[in-house]
Amino acid sequence: MIKVFDIEGFPNPARVRIALAEKGALDQVEFVPVDVMAGEHRTDAFKARNPDATVPYIExxxxxxxSQCTAITEYIDGTFEGPNLIGKTPRERARIHMMNLRAEAGLVDAVGAYFHHATPGLGPDLETYQNAEWGEKEKEVALKTMRYLDSVLATDPYLAGDEFSMADITAFAGLAFADFANIETPANLTNLKAWRKKMAARPSFTN
Structure with missing residues (x-):
């Protein structure tokens, strides 16, 4: 059985859990909790298995x-039955990967930089280096990305076209992280807000 090393409530682990839920495979893996708050992910033993020193990773x-959510999602998509998450044709796969990268860099990573640098983050024991100016710049990136995604959703039902994909999972997790970091989605981004409401109604997002 595949082991998923993660921590509940964090954005990147949530992406993998949603992908598994979409495939109906949550009960086909073993979840192994990682004590991130105690710094378990930075130990030599952890880094010997995952040099990125991040969660999630799968064994x-x-x-x-x-490790890396996109790679994990590709493995999940090819291993378990269920709806396709990464695209079937070269065109679909390219577009999904493009939008997934934009959502990852512009939301998940940008919000993460703001959270870890411009707020207390996970506390002084874990936040050993902070650059508040950089964090604030990344907050601007997150807001810019929200506006861009809103424009995409003005014409497409999902971020990569007509079908739900891992790009939607990544963006949803990024917006949830933004809520946690107190980065409010601008009220005038009505397309993004409607899409988010639609995503929240999917069973996989409530597991």
């Missing part, structure tokens, strides 16, 4: 490990 039955 396969042969003992090999895969």
């Amino acid at each position: 396969l039955e042969d003992g090999s490990c895969i």
Whole structure:
């Protein structure tokens, strides 16, 4: 059985859990909690398995490990039955990956930089270096990305076209992280707000 090393409530672990839920595979993996607040992800033992020192990562039955949410989602998509999340044709896959990267860099990562640099973040024991100016600049990136995604959703039902994909998962997780970091979605982004409400109604987002 695949092992998923993560912590509940964090944005990137949420992305993997949603992907598994979309595939109906939550009960086909073993979740292993990581004590991030105690710095477990920075120990030598952890980094020997995942040099990124991040959650989530997965351990396969042969003992090999895969980290990075996009890579994990690709593995999940190809391993379990259920709706396709990464695209079927070269065109679909390229567009989904493009939008996923934009949502990841512009929302998840940008909000993360703001949270870890311009707020107390996870506390002084874990936030050993902070650059508040950089954090504030990344907050601007997050807001710019929200406006861009709103423009995409003015013509498309989902971020990468007509079908739900991992790009939608990533953007939803990024917006949830923005809520947590007190970065409010501008009220005039009505397309983004409507899309988010539609996403929240999917069973996979409530697991």
